[in-house]
Amino acid sequence: MHSPSRKDFVSLTFTGSGNYNSKQWRRQSCWRKWKQLSRLQRNLILFTVALMLVCGIATYPAVTEHFRGKASKKITSLPLTCLLLQKQKRAPHKRGPPGLQNRLQKKGTGSDIQVEENPIQDAKKADKEEGEKPLMVANYLGVCVSEFDRLEAVRDAFRHAWKGYKEFAWGQDELRPISKSYGEWFGLGLTLIDALDTMWILNLREEFEEAKTWVSTELSFNKNVDVNLFESTIRILGGLLSTYHLTGDTLFLDKAKDIGTRLMPAFNTPSKIPYSDVNIGKGTAHPPRWTSDSTVAEVTSIQLEFRELSRLTQDTRYRAAVDEVMQKVHKLEGKQDGLVPMFINTNSGQFTHLGVFTLGARADSYYEYLLKQWIQGGQKETELLEDYLQALEGVKKNLLKKSSPNSLTFVGELSHGQFSPKMDHLVCFLPGTLALGAHHGLPADHMELAKQLMETCYQMYAQMETGLSPEIVHFNMHEGSIRDVDVKLADRHNLLRPETVESLFYLYRFTKDRKYRDWGWEILQNFNKYTKVSTGGYTSINNVRDPEYPSPRDKMESFFLGETLKYFYLLFSDDPELLSLDKYVFNTEAHPLPIWSSAE
Ligand code: DMJ
Numbered sequence: 001m002h003s004p005s006r007k008d009f010v011s012l013t014f015t016g017s018g019n020y021n022s023k024q025w026r027r028q029s030c031w032r033k034w035k036q037l038s039r040l041q042r043n044l045i046l047f048t049v050a051l052m053l054v055c056g057i058a059t060y061p062a063v064t065e066h067f068r069g070k071a072s073k074k075i076t077s078l079p080l081t082c083l084l085l086q087k088q089k090r091a092p093h094k095r096g097p098p099g100l101q102n103r104l105q106k107k108g109t110g111s112d113i114q115v116e117e118n119p120i121q122d123a124k125k126a127d128k129e130e131g132e133k134p135l136m137v138a139n140y141l142g143v144c145v146s147e148f149d150r151l152e153a154v155r156d157a158f159r160h161a162w163k164g165y166k167e168f169a170w171g172q173d174e175l176r177p178i179s180k181s182y183g184e185w186f187g188l189g190l191t192l193i194d195a196l197d198t199m200w201i202l203n204l205r206e207e208f209e210e211a212k213t214w215v216s217t218e219l220s221f222n223k224n225v226d227v228n229l230f231e232s233t234i235r236i237l238g239g240l241l242s243t244y245h246l247t248g249d250t251l252f253l254d255k256a257k258d259i260g261t262r263l264m265p266a267f268n269t270p271s272k273i274p275y276s277d278v279n280i281g282k283g284t285a286h287p288p289r290w291t292s293d294s295t296v297a298e299v300t301s302i303q304l305e306f307r308e309l310s311r312l313t314q315d316t317r318y319r320a321a322v323d324e325v326m327q328k329v330h331k332l333e334g335k336q337d338g339l340v341p342m343f344i345n346t347n348s349g350q351f352t353h354l355g356v357f358t359l360g361a362r363a364d365s366y367y368e369y370l371l372k373q374w375i376q377g378g379q380k381e382t383e384l385l386e387d388y389l390q391a392l393e394g395v396k397k398n399l400l401k402k403s404s405p406n407s408l409t410f411v412g413e414l415s416h417g418q419f420s421p422k423m424d425h426l427v428c429f430l431p432g433t434l435a436l437g438a439h440h441g442l443p444a445d446h447m448e449l450a451k452q453l454m455e456t457c458y459q460m461y462a463q464m465e466t467g468l469s470p471e472i473v474h475f476n477m478h479e480g481s482i483r484d485v486d487v488k489l490a491d492r493h494n495l496l497r498p499e500t501v502e503s504l505f506y507l508y509r510f511t512k513d514r515k516y517r518d519w520g521w522e523i524l525q526n527f528n529k530y531t532k533v534s535t536g537g538y539t540s541i542n543n544v545r546d547p548e549y550p551s552p553r554d555k556m557e558s559f560f561l562g563e564t565l566k567y568f569y570l571l572f573s574d575d576p577e578l579l580s581l582d583k584y585v586f587n588t589e590a591h592p593l594p595i596w597s598s599a600e
Contacts, residue, residue, distance in 0.1 A: 466530045496557055
């Protein structure tokens, strides 16, 4: 804004005789003075008054929220976030937080899925109509949203998800929100346990208390049921341990010890590489029916939880079992530049299906847990760090490429020397993990790579018609491509996965670059627009490319409450002490566990 030039300066001097206290005199005098002003002076005054009015209206919600927000300890500051109008020429179609926007019942789908009018998508459509390039920027809106509003939006989303779970699936594993029923996997109240610490962190105490009552009165692990070792470790054992740490309530530690002990038979194999499945009632374990292999990511991503259980109970057996797995994998043949194959045999203890390398499904959290165990243990276990650093060099050498036309950095796959530009959404944990490593003193170029990959993961959402990422994308690499990302028909689903939001949280914490929050806000709005079910809950969808009919899958995964919503909340929170990354390390299901002090 320019400062007013001398000639535009307006001086108002009131003179005259008579009773200057009389209203009549004042009115006449002001009017006379007003008439005496030049047109320019009058316009200038009117403009200034209008400007002050607009500023007042724009800042009013932030100011009132600020005073309201003082009641909440967690919200320490309240900047007003205004997404910049990068395309100034286009007026936003709608303004205001999602709660104020019209909600439309989707026509013709016969489902209860809610479709909210979405200014982001409207703006994107307008872009396409104008014949512009595929989208590469996030900020399309003139929407001003305070951090308080964003945190409240996450709490609203959680409450809505919980409402569906409570009404139609209470105490069961997963909500089926469209059919208003539930699905069972292990029969252990998976969603409820996965969501415990999220409720605590979001300060939803009423919901937490009713869930706690269920844990204390209904939850029993003495059941003749087969459970997957990895899934029950990261979701149930991890969830119980972190809830114990946050609340100090020994109910959760007792339950954690119970399930941890019941999972131990999985390690009774010839190689000490655990089986994938355990019957927690009978105390027996077995591999899947069709093979004696286990998945590498599964056997190497249970360590944070069992190590912590040993520390808390002073029973060394848990830690000994999982440390032995890591020591064996550390020495194994069959890696390529630190990259691991996807399968390992429980009899021989050797990798199988050699020559195939990915950072996606079946290998992903191996890399994540190398770094996180090193952090958990106070950065003393150098073998873990060496394996992590070597693997990253392997990623750079073998899997990292650029897309066309926008040169997005992505992580592809390798099969017997053949590169494939395929990237799972699961790989989007990597920007966050890289940033976490850099924060703990690893090379600064890890942070640079984290930022590049973060942009790519965001584009996996932004370039889709619903603004939601598919499960798998293929990047274009040949010159002259029109778009960076292609999606095969079978890969168009979205399971409400957390990885991109998780990474946005880490990137924001470490860089304080507000664009990461704005990207997250965009994604949350699109979850609300395309996956929210009016009668309660959120649903996975089949087709992120069809905003008219995304085709609900009728399933709300437990990680939507355990991870996705928790990371949204942490992303929008301004409190660096809310689960400080110098004190906690998150397991691969977003359950925070303490970093051990150097004495341990
Ligand atoms: C979660 O169970 C965990 O994050 C796991 O590491 C990967 N898959 C899901 C979420 O996508």
